[in-house]
Amino acid sequence: MNRIFKAIIRRIKSLFLSSTAKRHGLVGQPELWKIKRDFQINYLQAVGLKPHHYLVDIGCGTLRGGIPLIAYLEPKHYYGIEFRDFVLEEGRKELKENNLENKAPVLLVSKDLNTLDMDNKFDYLWAFSVMIHMKDEIADACLSMVSKHLKSGGSYYANVNIGEWAEGNWEGFPVVCRSLQFYQTMAAKYNLLVEDVDDLKSLGHDTGIEKQDSQRMLRFYKS
Ligand SMILES: C[S@@+](CC[C@H](N)C(=O)[O-])C[C@H]1O[C@@H](n2cnc3c(N)ncnc32)[C@H](O)[C@@H]1O
Numbered sequence: 001m002n003r004i005f006k007a008i009i010r011r012i013k014s015l016f017l018s019s020t021a022k023r024h025g026l027v028g029q030p031e032l033w034k035i036k037r038d039f040q041i042n043y044l045q046a047v048g049l050k051p052h053h054y055l056v057d058i059g060c061g062t063l064r065g066g067i068p069l070i071a072y073l074e075p076k077h078y079y080g081i082e083f084r085d086f087v088l089e090e091g092r093k094e095l096k097e098n099n100l101e102n103k104a105p106v107l108l109v110s111k112d113l114n115t116l117d118m119d120n121k122f123d124y125l126w127a128f129s130v131m132i133h134m135k136d137e138i139a140d141a142c143l144s145m146v147s148k149h150l151k152s153g154g155s156y157y158a159n160v161n162i163g164e165w166a167e168g169n170w171e172g173f174p175v176v177c178r179s180l181q182f183y184q185t186m187a188a189k190y191n192l193l194v195e196d197v198d199d200l201k202s203l204g205h206d207t208g209i210e211k212q213d214s215q216r217m218l219r220f221y222k223s
Helices: 002-015 019-025 030-046 066-072 085-097 136-149 180-189
Strands: 055-058 078-082 106-109 122-127 150-160 168-170 173-175 192-199 216-222
Touching: 019 030, 019 085, 030 066, 030 122, 055 066, 066 078, 066 085, 078 085, 085 106, 122 136, 136 150, 136 180, 136 192, 136 216, 150 192, 180 192, 180 216
Parallel strands: 055 078, 055 122, 078 106, 122 150
Antiparallel strands: 150 216, 168 173, 192 216
């Protein structure tokens, strides 16, 4: 009941939003959009992303993080994967509005990460605020896909909820909380190791919202 009530309130609010705010709202709270956009490029550059690298943005949404990454990377070096086609369509509009179509990013709708084969290997794979929305079997498919596509020496970064909070729901996706051990065990199935880097706040993600800033950044890599 509470969930239905919240959905109705969200719907009513959305009727009063500008089209830009509506687009931003497809991937989270519009008022946090700029913080979350800036964090992604700043963090990836801080961990060594260079224009010649190849990167996959898993769950790229409307290209909130994608646009600065596409601008920074060489043409055809950015791959964005998204589950919801209407959301990626908004991303394509962002790309056009930012005059970045010449960068020719590869933008793919994927309903099943198990069957995704990009015929390329990547220096970085990135899933910002996406693994927190994956059921166990989807997280498993994600790590299998990562292992298949990660260059040796490359890194896959994902922020996650570690601990035992009450789980929730966002736009039809679950909001999940797991132990570090869960990720280590699942990663080992695919020959990946896991480093618990730090909490997001220490890495420059400062929204003032404890639940978001205290998420952990994990780095997965090949042994
Ligand atoms: C909170 S949004 C974050 C979007 C983007 N990473 C960003 O930071 O702007 C999460 C996105 O992940 C997408 N998503 C969730 N599960 C997915 C999956 N299994 N494969 C691809 N995309 C997925 C959702 O549709 C949504 O657009």
